Amino acid sequence: MNLVLSLVVLASFGLLLGAFALWKRGGEPKQVFLMVLLALIAMANVAIWTVPDAEGTTPLDQIEQAEESAAE
Structure with missing residues (x-):
């Protein structure tokens, strides 16, 4: 990921x-406008996955934790 x-x-x-x-x-x-818009949307998606919430966890961390617990 x-x-x-x-x-x-x-x-x-x-x-x-x-x-x-x-x-x-x-x-x-x-x-030009559509290229800039697509770049902004892609960056927003990355931010959604990587910016921590109030508890300090990111969606990416939650997925990794779920995969580790499923492997056990």
Whole structure:
């Protein structure tokens, strides 16, 4: 799961860089907007999985704990 989240973050940065390059070249504004929107949505999804709640646990930690208890 850590690999997947890392790839999503890298893809988000790639989308933002690509959107900036497309914008500088005078590309279609709708495509630039959609690329930025997709990058923001991907980053929000990563934040949902990795930001701890009030108890200090993340959904990612909860999944790992459930897998460990199921393996026992």
